[in-house]
Amino acid sequence: xxxxxxxxxxxxxxxxxxxxxxxxxxxxxxxxxxxxxxxxxxxxxxxxxxxxxxxxxxxxxxxxxxx
Numbered sequence: 256x257x258x259x260x261x262x263x264x265x266x267x268x269x270x271x272x273x274x275x276x277x278x279x280x281x282x283x284x285x286x287x288x289x290x291x292x293x294x295x296x297x298x299x300x301x302x303x304x305x306x307x308x309x310x311x312x313x314x315x316x317x318x319x320x321x322x
Contacts, residue, residue: 270302277303281310 277289280303289303 269299273299273302274306277306277308278310279306281307281312282314283310284314287311 273289280289281287287304287307289300
């Protein structure tokens, strides 16, 4: 694996991890602010926020249909 391929894989893994953490936070009704200090990079923060938006949408749907 070349350096560029390795860097890209790490970046994709980091984005996926940030998205998943955001999704779980939104899905469980947490506030829209990441607790992880490693989300300093704008692109990671954007991935976390996208995950939170998707998870929170599911959280709100579940609340609406469970009430």
